[in-house]
Amino acid sequence: MLPEIGQFLMVLAFCLAVIQSIFPLLGAQKGQLSWMKMGPNLAWAQFAALAFAYGLLTYAFIDHDFSVALAASHSSINLPIEYRISAVWGNHEGSLLLWILILAGWGVAVASFSNNLPVAMSSRVLAVMGMISVGFIGFMVFTSNPFERMMMVPLDGNDLNPMLQDPGMIFHPPLLYMGYVGFAVAFSFAMAALIGGRLDASWARWSRPWTTIAWVFLTLGIALGSWWAYAELGWGGWWFWDPVENASFMPWLLATALIHSLAVTEKRGAFRSWTVMLAILTFALTIVGAFLVRSGVITSVHAFATDPTRGVYILVFLAVIIGASLMLYAWRAPKVGMGGGFSSWSRESVLLANNVLLVVACSAVFIGTMYPLIIDALGMGKMSVGPPYFNTVFVPLMVPLLVMMIIGPLVPWKNATLKGSFNRLYPVLAAGLLAAVVWPLLMGEWGVIVAIMIFVATGIVGVFIVDLLPRIKAETFAGKISRFKKLNVSWLGMHVAHIGMAITIIGMAMAMGYQEEKDVRVAPGDVVEMAGYTFTFDGVKQVRGANYSSQYGTVRVKEDGELLTTLHPEKRTYDKHKGMPMTQASIDRSLFRDLYVSLGDPIGRTGAWVIRVYYKPYMTWLWTGVMIMSVGGVLAISDRRYRVKIRRRFKKRPSKESQAVID
Amino acid sequence: MKPRSKRLVLIGTIIVAFSVAVTLVLNAFQENLVFFHTPTEVKERSVPFDRTIRIGGLVEKGTFKREEETTTVMFNVTDGESSIPVSYTGILPDLFREGQGIVAEGKLLTSGLFVASHVFAKHDETYMPPEAAEALKRAEEAKENSETGIDVDSVSKSAVKGE
Numbered sequence: 101m102l103p104e105i106g107q108f109l110m111v112l113a114f115c116l117a118v119i120q121s122i123f124p125l126l127g128a129q130k131g132q133l134s135w136m137k138m139g140p141n142l143a144w145a146q147f148a149a150l151a152f153a154y155g156l157l158t159y160a161f162i163d164h165d166f167s168v169a170l171a172a173s174h175s176s177i178n179l180p181i182e183y184r185i186s187a188v189w190g191n192h193e194g195s196l197l198l199w200i201l202i203l204a205g206w207g208v209a210v211a212s213f214s215n216n217l218p219v220a221m222s223s224r225v226l227a228v229m230g231m232i233s234v235g236f237i238g239f240m241v242f243t244s245n246p247f248e249r250m251m252m253v254p255l256d257g258n259d260l261n262p263m264l265q266d267p268g269m270i271f272h273p274p275l276l277y278m279g280y281v282g283f284a285v286a287f288s289f290a291m292a293a294l295i296g297g298r299l300d301a302s303w304a305r306w307s308r309p310w311t312t313i314a315w316v317f318l319t320l321g322i323a324l325g326s327w328w329a330y331a332e333l334g335w336g337g338w339w340f341w342d343p344v345e346n347a348s349f350m351p352w353l354l355a356t357a358l359i360h361s362l363a364v365t366e367k368r369g370a371f372r373s374w375t376v377m378l379a380i381l382t383f384a385l386t387i388v389g390a391f392l393v394r395s396g397v398i399t400s401v402h403a404f405a406t407d408p409t410r411g412v413y414i415l416v417f418l419a420v421i422i423g424a425s426l427m428l429y430a431w432r433a434p435k436v437g438m439g440g441g442f443s444s445w446s447r448e449s450v451l452l453a454n455n456v457l458l459v460v461a462c463s464a465v466f467i468g469t470m471y472p473l474i475i476d477a478l479g480m481g482k483m484s485v486g487p488p489y490f491n492t493v494f495v496p497l498m499v500p501l502l503v504m505m506i507i508g509p510l511v512p513w514k515n516a517t518l519k520g521s522f523n524r525l526y527p528v529l530a531a532g533l534l535a536a537v538v539w540p541l542l543m544g545e546w547g548v549i550v551a552i553m554i555f556v557a558t559g560i561v562g563v564f565i566v567d568l569l570p571r572i573k574a575e576t577f578a579g580k581i582s583r584f585k586k587l588n589v590s591w592l593g594m595h596v597a598h599i600g601m602a603i604t605i606i607g608m609a610m611a612m613g614y615q616e617e618k619d620v621r622v623a624p625g626d627v628v629e630m631a632g633y634t635f636t637f638d639g640v641k642q643v644r645g646a647n648y649s650s651q652y653g654t655v656r657v658k659e660d661g662e663l664l665t666t667l668h669p670e671k672r673t674y675d676k677h678k679g680m681p682m683t684q685a686s687i688d689r690s691l692f693r694d695l696y697v698s699l700g701d702p703i704g705r706t707g708a709w710v711i712r713v714y715y716k717p718y719m720t721w722l723w724t725g726v727m728i729m730s731v732g733g734v735l736a737i738s739d740r741r742y743r744v745k746i747r748r749r750f751k752k753r754p755s756k757e758s759q760a761v762i763d
Numbered sequence: 764m765k766p767r768s769k770r771l772v773l774i775g776t777i778i779v780a781f782s783v784a785v786t787l788v789l790n791a792f793q794e795n796l797v798f799f800h801t802p803t804e805v806k807e808r809s810v811p812f813d814r815t816i817r818i819g820g821l822v823e824k825g826t827f828k829r830e831e832e833t834t835t836v837m838f839n840v841t842d843g844e845s846s847i848p849v850s851y852t853g854i855l856p857d858l859f860r861e862g863q864g865i866v867a868e869g870k871l872l873t874s875g876l877f878v879a880s881h882v883f884a885k886h887d888e889t890y891m892p893p894e895a896a897e898a899l900k901r902a903e904e905a906k907e908n909s910e911t912g913i914d915v916d917s918v919s920k921s922a923v924k925g926e
């Protein structure tokens with residue numbers, strides 16, 4: 101009975117979304133306040149219906165209701181509770197329901213935090229979000245019903261794919277979806293502004309926090325996926341240029357461009373049509389991502405089972421969204437106007453270059469990802485584009501981008517002089533050069549690419565200090581502190597995010613430049629030497645887990661003769677998936693290096709194994725940097741101007757002139 | 764400089780930068796395209812020796828050998844029609860075993876041995892790398908066309924259906 105209620109609730113949510121996409125918009129066009137007021141209520145109702153449906157599906161998993169086909173094929177009696185809950189999104193139908201629920205959640209958030217918006221604007225935003233909901237809920241109702249029943253109810257389920265039985269599964273998909281779906285809000289704001297014909301600085305200010313918070317979620321989601329692959333798959337890598345990784349990375353690149361372009365639109369009123377275009381493309385790329393994952397066109401850890409109708413549905417949906425939004429763009433954007441002018445050397449032009457580079461980088465990834473698929477679809481043969489392509493293209497494009505992160509913060513808006521900008525940069529460049537010479541030598545060997553990466557990373561940190569010092573100039577230390585507390589939070593957020601990027605860059609450069617890797621066959625008692633560490637293999641024994649049995653290896657690691665740690669790489673065989681052993685690497689992490697051991701295959705009956713041993717310097721920096729980047733994003737949107745205005749707006753609606761440009 | 768010529772310089776710089784980027788991309792693209800071939804195609808046609816290619820098919824039963832004292836393994840990849848010897852040094856994917864569909868990336872030696880740098884297997888029990896499935900399908904189609912009547916391995920038949 102409960103699953104049928106769930107199905108009913110989905111249809112109900114579909115109907116609510118249809119109404120939401122019509123009435124608030126009509127109300128806004130005709131000036132009917134009562135129709136516009138329906139928007140927030142409909143958003144709440146839709147969210148409630150979906151949340152209830154989602155709860156029912158989760159209950160079917162927790163309660164072992166194997167009459168629900170999804171639970172029967174993705175859960176089992178012995179599956180631990182946390183994985184029964186996360187198994188709901190470990191498949192196409194359930195993850196789609198999560199996607200839609202999150203979309204509705206963003207809708208509710210917009211409805212709740214849009215009191216400061218003109219009601220016509222927020223109604224249009226909610227209407228556009230309603231249309232997107234119609235598309236996605238329709239996808240679920242017509243092609244992928246998560247509540248489908250089985251005629252023959254099995255006694256036990258098939259269990260969750262062992263690869264997904266990992267803490268990463270609990271956090272990675274929800275965070276990633278929060279990011280992905282969040283760009284629907286940025287898109288809706290852009291569409292609403294186009295429909296209303298009001299594409300100005302206040303539009304940019306309204307849509308900025310939404311874009312940034314979605315970007316923060318996407319950043320964390322991608323990083324968590326990478327961290328998971330690093331620990332789980334036993335390959336020791338953290339980025340594979342796999343089509344689905346690219347599917348999440350392309351919107352990230354464009355969203356990063358969008359954040360910067362929105363800054364220009366808000367501060368200077370320039371780049372308006374470009375910003376709208378970026379908002380459209382970012383959202384379109386999230387749907388391309390959905391297509392790549394859900395249509396079964398690619399081989400990947402992420403791919404769900406193949407079903408051509410799903411792929412076709414998403415393609416049609418994508419075509420409708422891109423077609424409609426570009427038509428609206430072509431119709432409205434020419435009326436938008438150019439906005440403030442700027443000289444060829446100014447903050448605007450640096451950010452323009454940033455945008456061009458990010459878009460080119462995104463296009464390069466797009467070509468590499470889509471070209472093989474298109475050629476295959478045309479029946480012109482099968483091919484693939486390997487990581488070397490992405491590395492060759494990406495690194496040269498990123499270096500100028502990173503250099504601009506050094507220069508940008510010191511270049512004033514509108515008009516600047518080259519001399520003025522570079523005078524303050526000399527100490528930064530000197531520090532960068534020094535670090536670029538010394539740091540790689542400390543690692544043992546000097547290399548050009550590593551040196552360049554260290555140069556730009558040091559420069560990014562340096563420019564923060566140079567930018568900060570004049571702002572906290574005071575006689576006493578206490579005076580400095582009090583001035584620091586009064587700093588513009590979003591200015592600080594920008595620098596924190598940039599520093600996070602710098603730390604990530606150092607992590608990447610060091611891990612790529614100085615990692616050591618060995619695949620060796622070892623008998624119990626054998627010793628592997630690497631980077632000053634001694635790894636002693638103590639053999640493998642059988643151990644029993646909750647729903648799996650494990651071949652549990654023991655490797656003692658010594659440094660200078662002292663026992664440092666004992667690693668336990670595993671090879672697990674889950675009861676329900678005897679044919680699918682899972683490698684579980686064992687990692688000892690510390691600030692300057694990771695020691696990584698994973699089990700390969702047993703050799704004969706002698707107790708000997710092939711094992712893989714890695715020494716990976718600075719891996720912790722990579723993940724820490726990403727965390728700091730996200731903190732920067734959160735700081736950037738906690739600026740007072742996103743909140744103070746809200747209160748002020750309630751009392752008296754200020755004219756546009758009073759919204760002075762804040763640096 | 765006049766504002767007009769300044770703008771021209773700016774636009775010119777962007778165009779130059781853009782062209783450099785495009786050249787870079789296309790160059791790297793051409794060098795790093797990895798073409799896929801079935802074992803039959805490798806046998807029949809001249810497949811380039813100096814390029815990285817991918818081959819796909821089933822790991823032929825009874826051909827898997829492990830070298831003593833090293834981590835090198837040898838096995839044959841077959842599409843049911845022809846089979847190619849492959850050598851690989853390193854750790855194989857978890858789901859690698861005889862009779863399973865795999866894709867190997869590497870270079871073909873003039874001796875006919877394929878030296879793999881990467882071996883990809885499927886990621887769960889019910890899923891087959893599309894390229895491996897394609898190799899089996901192509902071989903079967905070729906067979907049906909010529910009607911030579913050679914028996915197809917039952918494994919490959921079910922694998923094709925399971926695609």
